[in-house]
């Protein structure tokens with residue numbers, strides 16, 4: 036077996052999700068190569084070469100790949116990937132955008148968001164907002180897969196010394212171009228990698244009140260998340276949404292504040308180790324998954340919690 | 345400009361789906377079925393483009409058994425002009441759906457294809473991207489804003505780090521995220537009118553598509569259950585438990 040892992044990176048450094056994907060590749064077994072496609076991505080490629088367990092790093096360094104446009108990167112993945120039995124990428128918005136496009140070029144039905152490897156052709160993945168876990172077997176020659184980061188430990192980012200090889204082929208479809216981006220800047224840890232996450236919902240009432248959560252987050256070294264209702268209402272930006280269609284998190288501690296616990300929200304956090312819910316409605320479904328539930332008005336409980344930490 | 349919108353019939357988002365006792369499949373006999381929420385947003389976006397004078401015709405397509413006509417009629421009531429039903433009782437996987445859509449794109453030559461980013465049953469998030477590959481058209485996935493101008497469409501996308509904007513030449517494919525718009529409700533007169541709008545019936549065979557599944561579901565099971573927790577009486581008890589019992593702070 037030979038596995039191609041598609042690195043997630045910003046040209047300068049690797050994203051953590053790449054390491055979880057390498058672990059998923061290791062549980063399939065076989066030689067693992069990593070593809071780093073980008074523009075001026077030498078530093079990311081060097082980092083990939085240090086991942087323990089990686090055989091070879093392929094670097095496609097070309098302006099066309101700079102912003103990970105699917106129209107350009109997917110043909111590259113299909114071209115290189117057809118020599119492998121498996122192609123894996125993190126199930127991030129980048130991976131989800133590119134991998135199905137690459138799969139269709141190979142006439143393959145991809146498998147999204149796997150949470151376990153049962154064998155080389157059989158995987159588990161959540162469906163119906165995580166209410167059901169399906170075991171799926173693929174009959175395709177090449178398996179094209181995205182990997183849920185929280186379900187696999189991170190591979191060691193140091194200790195490896197893979198060979199780095201340049202890939203020359205450039206695919207520039209000319210039908211799409213990058214215009215701009217607004218990326219959230221925060222000194223707090225990344226939501227999907229944080230050990231502690233504190234999230235606010237509609238009960239927070241407005242964006243200013245999220246300050247209460249930021250204060251606690253800074254004491255605990257936590258990331259701050261939100262429900263869809265809080266994002267839709269404009270309290271906080273979209274990259275903070277946790278859930279079926281937002282980010283999937285599984286921290287040591289998840290604190291849900293003023294969140295009712297709709298199945299679509301639970302889909303994103305119910306694999307957290309310890310769940311705390313603060314909600315004034317004792318019937319709120321979030322209490323069914325909470326290890327510690329506090330029925331209280333958040334505007335009293337949260338400042339008090341802040342004071343006691 | 346002609347817009348093609350794809351809609352999927354799925355279990356309503358309020359239904360909590362469970363596996364059958366024998367683990368062979370999910371138990372969805374007699375549950376409420378609806379248009380996939382993301383597809384509803386796709387229909388709404390097309391209708392708004394028509395109201396702005398950007399779109400001239402909206403063709404809605406759905407694939408699956410006879411009952412998909414309900415979802416096509418709903419989309420027609422919301423403002424689509426005509427429907428295409430790719431009727432089959434076979435299991436349709438995303439690759440097969442993308443192939444059928446690709447055949448329809450070749451036939452209908454739309455300038456824009458709008459569809460949901462994922463369906464809330466399979467949660468695959470694949471079909472739009474695969475249609476992009478098969479048709480060679482550019483894709484603007486997870487869209488929270490769509491602007492058509494000068495033969496191009498600018499799509500603002502919800503990505504992990506925030507928002508990204510790309511410019512695509514037309515024809516193009518857009519897949520919708522939740523914040524693109526808030527879909528309207530169909531009014532009764534429009535529901536009546538929708539009954540008279542034309543719906544064409546074709547089969548995957550008519551489109552020359554082999555829909556044979558590529559993956560097989562061996563088993564379905566409920567997710568690991570969490571152990572029941574406790575209610576704490578106040579903040580002090582909560583902090584004490586987190587420190588001494590759970591040892592997470």
Ligand SMILES: Cc1cc2nc3c(=O)[nH]c(=O)nc-3n(C[C@H](O)[C@H](O)[C@H](O)COP(=O)(O)OP(=O)(O)OC[C@H]3O[C@@H](n4cnc5c(N)ncnc54)[C@H](O)[C@@H]3O)c2cc1C
Pocket residue numbers: 235236237238239261262263264265276277278279280281282292293294295296297298299300303313314315316319331332333334357381382464
């Ligand atoms: C297709 C689809 C996808 C979706 N994807 C997601 C997703 O990814 N993530 C997500 O989160 N949702 C998602 N949703 C939305 C989901 O169904 C819920 O609507 C949403 O999670 C509700 O957010 P909420 O709990 O903040 O708000 P509400 O349900 O309104 O709950 C607010 C809670 O705050 C409590 N509260 C109010 N005031 C106070 C106070 N002063 N003190 C203490 N408690 C208080 C209330 O008791 C209530 O329980 C999706 C929905 C659909 C249809």
